[in-house]
Amino acid sequence: MLEISGLNVSFLNQGGKNLPVLRDITLKMQKEESLALIGESGCGKTILALSIVKLLPPEAKICQGKISFLGQNLINYKEKQLLQIRGKQIGFIFQDPMTALNPVFKVGEQIGETLCYHFKLSKLQAKNKVLNLFEKIGFNEPKRIYNSYPHELSGGMRQRVVIALAICCNPKLIIADEPTTALDVTIQAQILDLLSKIKNKQKSAILFISHDLSLVSNVCQSLCVMYLGQIIEQGNLEVILDNPLHPYTQGLLEALPLLEKDKELSPIPGTIPPLSKIPKGCAFHPRCKHKLAICGKKNPPDIKFNNLQKVKCWLYR
Numbered sequence: 455m456l457e458i459s460g461l462n463v464s465f466l467n468q469g470g471k472n473l474p475v476l477r478d479i480t481l482k483m484q485k486e487e488s489l490a491l492i493g494e495s496g497c498g499k500t501i502l503a504l505s506i507v508k509l510l511p512p513e514a515k516i517c518q519g520k521i522s523f524l525g526q527n528l529i530n531y532k533e534k535q536l537l538q539i540r541g542k543q544i545g546f547i548f549q550d551p552m553t554a555l556n557p558v559f560k561v562g563e564q565i566g567e568t569l570c571y572h573f574k575l576s577k578l579q580a581k582n583k584v585l586n587l588f589e590k591i592g593f594n595e596p597k598r599i600y601n602s603y604p605h606e607l608s609g610g611m612r613q614r615v616v617i618a619l620a621i622c623c624n625p626k627l628i629i630a631d632e633p634t635t636a637l638d639v640t641i642q643a644q645i646l647d648l649l650s651k652i653k654n655k656q657k658s659a660i661l662f663i664s665h666d667l668s669l670v671s672n673v674c675q676s677l678c679v680m681y682l683g684q685i686i687e688q689g690n691l692e693v694i695l696d697n698p699l700h701p702y703t704q705g706l707l708e709a710l711p712l713l714e715k716d717k718e719l720s721p722i723p724g725t726i727p728p729l730s731k732i733p734k735g736c737a738f739h740p741r742c743k744h745k746l747a748i749c750g751k752k753n754p755p756d757i758k759f760n761n762l763q764k765v766k767c768w769l770y771r
């Protein structure tokens with residue numbers, strides 16, 4: 455369904471220098487697959503998601519690579535062609551519902567507008583569809599929600615509206631960028647449950663972006679772990695959680711807070727360096743407790759393990 459190969463994206467900084475934000479990204483998604491993309495804040499998850507639908511900020515540039523979605527090479531698509539993909543074939547759930555929704559229009563009308571645009575429905579037909587959709591995603595008073603402005607809804611309700619907006623055209627791929635970050639744990643669980651149900655019902659694939667491994671482990675089958683613009687480990691989620699190979703993935707798992715009283719947290723030492731100071735060789739080596747001499751000199755290749763796991767690390771050469 456989705457195949458990204460050799461994708462490189464850079465930002466042009468104020469000094470006119472190109473800062474690489476995505477480096478040689480290669481990933482594949484099958485139809486109906488749910489893939490989690492995780493990594494620390496700033497590693498490039500959102501930029502990767504935005505690259506797929508070419509909604510990058512103006513200072514970012516796709517330098518190289520291929521993005522094929524259902525056989526269409528999106529890299530060459532013009533804005534007019536992309537308008538037929540965004541929303542209709544690929545639905546996007548953004549991190550912050552307040553920025554995804556227009557504050558001066560009723561939320562129901564905003565979704566109706568999308569339906570009118572893509573399916574040439576009348577206003578009344580679109581309204582009925584939206585009310586139906588609101589009922590399906592668990593709103594008790596669909597009419598009241600339809601006539602509400604974003605600021606009149608709670609955070610959880612707003613996120614449901616954004617989900618309705620993302621799925622209203624029955625897209626084949628849903629990209630959910632940290633959809634539950636701003637919500638408390640009970641609402642988080644409801645939203646995750648809703649996304650799983652929608653995915654199964656609509657038979658769509660989902661790319662779930664998060665920095666929280668424990669959150670995605672219930673919803674996804676596959677996992678990609680990103681570090682400083684690269685995918686450093688990918689494969690079947692259960693296999694990776696049972697046997698994480700990359701020291702960074704191992705560190706992420708060890709850093710997970712648990713409910714056990716006596717367990718001490720063991721954070722990964724150091725922080726992600728800025729894009730202007732990406733270390734030579736393996737970008738993780740300054741923070742890695744297993745580093746070898748070669749790690750600071752050469753970028754490791756992808757090493758495959760029995761078709762279920764792939765890792766970028768010299769330890770497994």
Ligand SMILES: Nc1ncnc2c1ncn2[C@@H]1O[C@H](COP(=O)(O)OP(=O)(O)OP(=O)(O)O)[C@@H](O)[C@H]1O
Nearest residue numbers: 465475494495496497498499500501502511665729
């Ligand atoms: N408009 C921009 N101009 C310059 N740099 C940017 C811009 N947007 C993002 N970046 C940089 O690109 C890198 C990747 O950002 P991105 O938002 O993709 O990270 P992320 O992994 O999604 O983080 P988070 O989990 O916090 O959302 C970061 O170093 C960020 O500072």
